[in-house]
Amino acid sequence: MAEVLTQSQIDALLSEMDSPSTKSEDTDEKIAKPEYKKYDFYSPKKFTKDRLKVINGIYDNYTRMAASRVNSVLRANCEMEVVSVEEQRYFEFSNALSDNDIIVLQPLYLPDKSKAPPIVSHMSSGLMLGMIDRLLGGSECDESPVVGYTYTEIEKRLYEKMMQYLLDITGEAWSQYLEISTGNLEFDANMGMFQEVTGESPVVIVLINVKMNEVMGRLTICIPGNLLANVFAVIDKRRESGSYEEGLPDGRKLILEKIRDTELTVKAELGKAMLSLSDICSMRPGDVIDLKKSKDATLTLYVEEQPWFECDLGAYKKHAAVKIDKNIKKEVEGNE
Incomplete structure (x- = not known):
């Protein structure tokens, strides 16, 4: 014989039908739906x-x-x-x-x-x-x-x-x-x-x-x-x-026309020497430092710390001067 529902069971069933459970809806919301960007194939993008x-x-x-x-x-x-x-x-x-x-x-x-x-x-x-x-x-x-x-x-x-x-x-x-x-x-x-x-x-x-x-x-x-x-x-x-x-x-x-009047630092290097700190501390006016370079040797002329020319030391109107002999920059570029 089939089971007979009590009045309370019938009332509970009717109330559940009036307000259906949202459990299934919550479950659907939790499932992340993939998002796709729509692309119009009739008018494709022209620029990347x-x-x-x-x-x-x-x-x-x-x-x-x-x-x-x-x-x-x-x-x-x-x-x-x-x-x-x-x-x-x-x-x-x-x-x-x-x-x-x-x-x-x-x-x-x-x-x-x-x-x-x-x-x-x-x-x-x-x-x-x-x-x-x-x-x-x-x-x-x-x-x-x-x-x-x-x-x-x-x-x-x-x-x-x-x-x-x-x-x-x-x-x-x-x-x-x-x-x-x-x-x-x-x-x-x-x-x-x-x-x-x-x-x-x-x-x-x-x-x-x-x-x-x-x-x-x-x-x-x-x-x-x-x-x-x-x-x-x-x-x-x-x-x-x-x-x-x-x-x-x-x-x-x-x-070149725009930067023609730009001022650049030009210096001639006579030579280099390496001294100990004690030698430097004991230096006095009149001491001579050996640059280990011949007096007739060519000097290097630097433009903004870059070697550009080889030159000879001399005098011009009672002032020390250098005479440019070779362009180092062009020779380096040519070798490259």
């Missing part, structure tokens, strides 16, 4: 992490120079920091802007004269208005303007002037990797009119946090993928040919 690190290094250098320029122009304490350097699609950059935002187009001219879309830059309106206020002699704005702020005609001119200060140093920031020149800046108040880059085109977006006294904002720089592809093609070509360091024409001549 190493190449993004190069861009990061370039704009780290850029932020130092730009912050120094803002400090000198606005007499304000400015700090800049690269937040991220990521490869994205152009529409992710353009969709984040409103219709009233102003973008700045800056063309780069590469040594191989290849054509590519310009760099696109944008500064948040709150930060720009703070800079404009400071440029006119006031204090920074305390309140952030509403999204989609419309600049007046005067503010547009000052916007252009300020961005000219900040973007003029782009070529200098890139110079450690590639000698490039920059074209004239173009200011476009209508984002939809810029058609040189399509929405699905790959771009590298550099986000730079800017803090000027109490005002904070962001400078966004969008570098088209076609432009970066041309840049890295030039760099790779120079590395393969071994002429990477010869990117600057007449570089040796230019460097």
Whole structure:
């Protein structure tokens, strides 16, 4: 005969059905689920992490120079920091802007004269208005303007002037990797009119946090993928040919012209001797030290502690002098 449940057992069974045990759920939570990063095979990444690190290094250098320029122009304490350097699609950059935002187009001219879309830059309106206020002699704005702020005609001119200060140093920031020149800046108040880059085109977006006294904002720089592809093609070509360091024409001549007036220490060594400490302590005026060298022997002329010339000792206008005989440096280089 089947076992008959008591009333208390029936009540316990019904209460358990009303509030099911969470034991199984806790067990599922404890099991760590592997996390996978989704990869879009329809639009694969075009630039490796190493190449993004190069861009990061370039704009780290850029932020130092730009912050120094803002400090000198606005007499304000400015700090800049690269937040991220990521490869994205152009529409992710353009969709984040409103219709009233102003973008700045800056063309780069590469040594191989290849054509590519310009760099696109944008500064948040709150930060720009703070800079404009400071440029006119006031204090920074305390309140952030509403999204989609419309600049007046005067503010547009000052916007252009300020961005000219900040973007003029782009070529200098890139110079450690590639000698490039920059074209004239173009200011476009209508984002939809810029058609040189399509929405699905790959771009590298550099986000730079800017803090000027109490005002904070962001400078966004969008570098088209076609432009970066041309840049890295030039760099790779120079590395393969071994002429990477010869990117600057007449570089040796230019460097020598810049350091021509630098003062260097030049000394002639008559000879060397080794004495004991007791001999040195007993030395008196008139003592003679034997250098174990013929009086007609050649001397060595040192430039900044480096041996450069062999020379002969003599006199010139009643002053001790040396006459250069041989270039030691060239002989050593030739033997190598």
